[in-house]
Amino acid sequence: MHHLVIGNSIAGIEAAITLRRRDPAARITVVSAESDHPFARTALMYVFCGQLRHEDTEFYDRGLYERMKFERVRARVVSVQPGEHAVTLDDGRTLNYDRLLLAVGSAARRLPMPGAYDDPPVHHFVTRKDYEALDAAAKPGKRAAVIGGGLIGVEVAEVLHQRGLKVHWLVREPWTWPVALDPKEAGVVEEHVRHEGVDVRTAAAVNGMTRGAALTLDVNGEALEVDLVVGAIGVVPNTGFLANSGILLARDGSIETGDDLQSTSSPDVFAAGDCACVTWADGARRPETLWYTGRDQGRAAAAAMVGDSVKYRRGTWYNSAKFFDLEYTTAGFVPISDTAGRKHPGGGHWQTWFQKHPTEAATLRIILKDDRVVGFNALGRRWSTDVWLRWVHERRSLAFVLANLAESTFDEEFMAPFPVLPTATLEEGA
Ligand SMILES: Cc1cc2nc3c(=O)[nH]c(=O)nc-3n(C[C@H](O)[C@H](O)[C@H](O)COP(=O)(O)OP(=O)(O)OC[C@H]3O[C@@H](n4cnc5c(N)ncnc54)[C@H](O)[C@@H]3O)c2cc1C
Structure with missing residues (x-):
């Protein structure tokens, strides 16, 4: 039996470990485009602040692959052919599988306004590559605009402010982090963050950006000059490479799965973590983009891959x-x-x-x-x-x-x- 796991973050690596425990003789291959060793992207902000080294965010020791007899492939999967039980890598190689787990997570949602990706493009803060680019650009004394009022937005505003940049936190909605906070709670956050010295602007629509000596943002029709911009308006499933695979995707691009996290369209294909479309307690279907649910889904998907009867349901939020x-x-x-x-x-x-x-x-x-x-x-x-x-x-x-x-x-x-x-x-x- 050959289990092929794409993605070595929390969902993929927890699945691979569960597969090894359940099937000591199986061949298990883990493909990752990002890093040799799994790391917690939730801790990227602490690396940015200098409180942790990148190695400190690795949540297993570096002997894991060898001990678990995982085959490591550092490459990007560019297409999947479920009919042939095969995937194609960006270096041209083909890998065959008996069971495939897609644990490919998510990437930053791109900013929609004109000029965002002209040279130099805006930054994001989701992948290790995003981190490295922002780390190189964010010099103390520069002016930064962070667009997006959610958790990643406030974290980026914090780390840039802590590094000594002048930060403008631009939130399109009437209050910050509206999926989690009500207006009174958000008022406390905004007052606290302003008190720290950040320019917090709510109901701030960024309509476009132009480049000259500085980057000029059009915010509600007024010009705001900065040196760099970070887009933090959420994440989207990393599933572009599945477009022509026949694997059924939801409207948001996440992989449609059944209760056992098996793809609803393709037998022997499973999905877990940020890229999987699952059923919520209220019946809604969308991904759960959380670290601990990625862990739980990875373990559940692995159990389903070895033939257990699985019904994934997250406990109370x-x-x-x-x-x-x-x-x-x-x-x-x-x-x-x-x-x-x-x-x-x-x-x-x-x-x-x-x-x-x-x-x-x-x-x-x-x-x-x-x-x-x-x-x-x-x-x-x-x-x-x-x-x-x-x-x-x-x-x-x-x-x-x-x-x-x-x-x-x-x-x-x-x-x-x-x-x-x-x-x-x-x-x-x-
Ligand atoms: C800055 C930040 C802070 C966060 N803070 C929190 C928090 O406090 N609490 C919380 O619960 N969650 C937090 N999250 C969310 C959490 O990190 C994610 O829910 C979690 O990482 C999802 O894990 P995953 O295994 O599904 O995918 P990911 O962590 O997204 O990893 C997917 C992996 O698959 C690889 N991959 C993708 N496509 C391919 C391909 N085609 N070929 C090969 N490899 C591929 C990627 O390179 C990546 O390594 C945060 C996220 C960010 C960005």
């Missing part, structure tokens, strides 16, 4: 991040806030409890459905998602959660409890 020293923690179901105000996401009685800390840049939002707590969203403090998820599963009331909040404080011994004050609000909708 949780996530955490940190930017400009501001913690972000979420767990359970937190609907995306709408510019039109709070809404009822579906049937049932939805409510939102919210409180801002009186003196710290910290907030806590609790979502209720039919008087039971279903989700948490917090800034500024570090919380235990384990405890929050347990409370969601136990269908706890708001009164119970507020009375026991200290139990979910991550640094319980070192911090004053998050105060529950009469100024907290309980609004209809979520």
Whole structure:
């Protein structure tokens, strides 16, 4: 049996390890265009800041391939022929397989405005190559525009600011990181980041850019001169090379998979990680672009590849991040806030409890459905998602959660409890 894994990041490498454990005699080949050794792109910002060396982001030791008897191929796959069970590499070679795993992840979404890719083109911050180009260009004292209000945008704004560039963070939406934050939470982030010295502009549409002595952006009709631009408007699945393969792709380019992560169109082809279109808890179908879900999908896909009966379903949502020293923690179901105000996401009685800390840049939002707590969203403090998820599963009331909040404080011994004050609000909708 020859298992061929394309991509050696979290989804691909976890799949390869699972395959080896399950099938000691199998031939396992891992193809990667990016690096010899798997590394955590989630930690690229710490390398940029000089806090880690690139080697420190490698999440397995360098003896892994040899120990696991993985064959390493450093090349880019340019096409797949599922009918022939074969892939073609950019060096002209062909590799055959019995089972193929596509764990090809995602790349930066390209900026749509005119002039973005004229010479010198805008930067991104997703791949190692992106990192190297930005690292070379970002000299202290230069002026940078970061376009995009999400997590990668704020991380890039932070590392450039930390390096001594003058940073303009340009967010098209009315508030920052709208898929995760509501306007009140975003207000706390914006105030905090401005206080650090970054020029934060919301409702800032970049209509185009021209090059002369400097790069001039048209932002809402006004000129903004900078030395470099970073596009951080999300990611797209790395699946362009599958266009003529017959492998079924969703509208966003991700690979359509069944519950067992097998391609819905091509037997013996599986997908995992950022490039796989999967079913979410609410029934929606799209990729889960998270590190830990990449790990879980890689393991599940490998089990399916060796013939197990697999039904991949992610557990209840949780996530955490940190930017400009501001913690972000979420767990359970937190609907995306709408510019039109709070809404009822579906049937049932939805409510939102919210409180801002009186003196710290910290907030806590609790979502209720039919008087039971279903989700948490917090800034500024570090919380235990384990405890929050347990409370969601136990269908706890708001009164119970507020009375026991200290139990979910991550640094319980070192911090004053998050105060529950009469100024907290309980609004209809979520
Ligand atoms: C800056 C940044 C910060 C992030 N922070 C977080 C975070 O805090 N928490 C979190 O959960 N997630 C975070 N993410 C997202 C997380 O990194 C991804 O969800 C995760 O890396 C996806 O893993 P993957 O294995 O699916 O694919 P990827 O990590 O995208 O890797 C895919 C690999 O496949 C290779 N490949 C692609 N096409 C081909 C081809 N044709 N031939 C050969 N090889 C190919 C690529 O070169 C790459 O090495 C962050 C992402 C970025 C960019």
